[in-house]
Amino acid sequence: xxxxxxxxxxxxxxxxxxxxxxxxxxxxxxxxxxxxxxxxxxxxxxxxxxxxxxxxxxxxxxxxxxxxxxxxxxxxxxxxxxxxxxxxxxxxxxxxxxxxxxxxxxxxxxxxxxxxxxxxxxxxxxxxxxxxxxxxxxxxxxxxxxxxxxxxxxxxxxxxxxxxxxxxxxxxxxxxxxxxxxxxxxxxxxxxxxxxxxxxxxxxxxxxxxxxxxxxxxxxxxxxxxxxxxxx
Amino acid sequence: xxxxxxxxxxxxxxxxxxxxxxxxxxxxxxxxxxxxxxxxxxxxxxxxxxxxxxxxxxxxxxxxxxxxxxxxxxxxxxxxxxxxxxxxxxxxxxxxxxxxxxxxxxxxxxxxxxxxxxxxxxxxxxxxxxxxxxxxxxxxxxxxxxxxxxxxxxxxxxxxxxxxxxxxxxxxxxxxxxxxxxxxxxxxxxxxxxxxxxxxxxxxxxxxxxxxxxxxxx
Numbered sequence: 446x447x448x449x450x451x452x453x454x455x456x457x458x459x460x461x462x463x464x465x466x467x468x469x470x471x472x473x474x475x476x477x478x479x480x481x482x483x484x485x486x487x488x489x490x491x492x493x494x495x496x497x498x499x500x501x502x503x504x505x506x507x508x509x510x511x512x513x514x515x516x517x518x519x520x521x522x523x524x525x526x527x528x529x530x531x532x533x534x535x536x537x538x539x540x541x542x543x544x545x546x547x548x549x550x551x552x553x554x555x556x557x558x559x560x561x562x563x564x565x566x567x568x569x570x571x572x573x574x575x576x577x578x579x580x581x582x583x584x585x586x587x588x589x590x591x592x593x594x595x596x597x598x599x600x601x602x603x604x605x606x607x608x609x610x611x612x613x614x615x616x617x618x619x620x621x622x623x624x625x626x627x628x629x630x631x632x633x634x635x636x637x638x639x640x641x642x643x644x645x646x647x648x649x650x651x652x653x654x655x656x657x658x659x660x661x662x663x664x665x666x667x668x669x670x671x672x673x674x675x676x677x
Numbered sequence: 678x679x680x681x682x683x684x685x686x687x688x689x690x691x692x693x694x695x696x697x698x699x700x701x702x703x704x705x706x707x708x709x710x711x712x713x714x715x716x717x718x719x720x721x722x723x724x725x726x727x728x729x730x731x732x733x734x735x736x737x738x739x740x741x742x743x744x745x746x747x748x749x750x751x752x753x754x755x756x757x758x759x760x761x762x763x764x765x766x767x768x769x770x771x772x773x774x775x776x777x778x779x780x781x782x783x784x785x786x787x788x789x790x791x792x793x794x795x796x797x798x799x800x801x802x803x804x805x806x807x808x809x810x811x812x813x814x815x816x817x818x819x820x821x822x823x824x825x826x827x828x829x830x831x832x833x834x835x836x837x838x839x840x841x842x843x844x845x846x847x848x849x850x851x852x853x854x855x856x857x858x859x860x861x862x863x864x865x866x867x868x869x870x871x872x873x874x875x876x877x878x879x880x881x882x883x884x885x886x887x888x889x890x891x892x893x894x895x
Binding site: 471472473474475497520521522523524525530533540542543544545546547548549550552553564565566567568569570571572602612613614615616617618619620621622649666667668669670671672673674675676 | 722723724725726731732733734735736737738739740741742743744746747748749750752758759760761762764765766768769788799800801802803804805806807810811837838839840841842
């Protein structure tokens with residue numbers, strides 16, 4: 446059960462034009478930086494990307510947008526990226542904005558083997574257009590379908606060669622639910638360890654969901670909004 | 678008339694001991710500064726944290742520890758981390774007692790618009806649609822009028838909606854108002870130095886005024 450790849454280039458080698466990818470992270474936190482760099486280098490195009498945000502102009506998915514590798518983005522919030530806005534307004538980029546909880550839960554549904562979920566988010570808004578509405582106990586819910594992604598690409602803090610993953614602090618965010626949801630899941634980790642070195646009680650993503658894992662390098666971990674208070 | 682800090686201070690008075698609270702971006706974030714020390718209140722950040730603390734001291738910021746506004750923050754003792762699905766699970770299941778968020782428009786039946794200006798601004802709804810669809814107790818922190826002097830408390834929203842029939846209370850620079858279940862903004866309090874007449878002029882939606890309207894205490 447050795448799922449270890451030597452680097453990002455090798456792990457993403459069979460990602461092809463036109464595929465649907467899930468990319469973990471919230472803002473720039475918990476991003477699979479190595480895989481994004483490898484996808485930019487490979488130049489694969491016409492991608493559909495499912496990710497909560499679209500990065501910033503020069504980091505995260507923003508790097509792929511700049512090279513016009515993304516055909517469609519499925520996100521909940523894209524407000525930090527000028528190139529994104531330009532491509533959206535010019536019609537170069539197709540965008541589907543969906544509520545953040547709906548995005549997370551559609552990933553979860555895929556990982557739990559459920560075809561759809563019901564959520565009240567978006568009822569009475571343009572998000573509900575064309576979707577089935579069901580009433581349970583007097584309240585309306587939208588039926589939202591589980592995602593179907595060719596690859597899920599996530600970032601964890603630690604992982605072992607069997608694919609078990611542990612995340613750190615709020616860098617967890619979408620990574621565990623996306624890890625469960627890909628037909629093929631690629632995990633990049635800050636520290637790759639041997640089986641037995643992660644306490645089973647503290648594993649967040651069981652290795653059964655992870656197909657490929659590699660030790661990432663040179664994490665920049667950029668901070669989007671550095672806010673501090675002064676020592677007094 | 679209140680400034681942003683004043684609005685935050687007044688909203689902080691709505692928080693009760695033992696509450697789990699979700700604070701939106703902007704004025705709602707400031708509310709955290711005015712929760713009395715004596716109260717046990719846990720702040721939820723929908724990217725996956727319960728127990729959000731103040732900003733870190735300079736040099737102690739950690740890229741892996743951020744809030745829903747992507748700001749570096751700290752975690753208080755007793756904090757818990759979870760994934761995005763569980764985060765919205767606890768919101769949908771109404772475990773979060775109070776949601777405070779900003780708005781571009783609110784209608785007299787409690788509809789809210791805060792995520793899109795067609796042709797002008799498309800940032801996305803983030804977690805706002807999930808929060809307003811599920812929360813039992815929603816307070817909106819907003820300016821009563823826009824920069825052009827037009828009311829943002831309307832008979833009907835003109836912008837794309839974030840949620841329908843959900844806002845319960847509004848705190849603006851001029852007033853505190855309840856949104857009544859049958860429709861209408863019920864005036865509860867005036868901001869210091871603001872007259873009922875000024876509030877009437879700034880409110881386009883149905884305003885309900887009963888008896889003497891006290892000045893708010895902050």
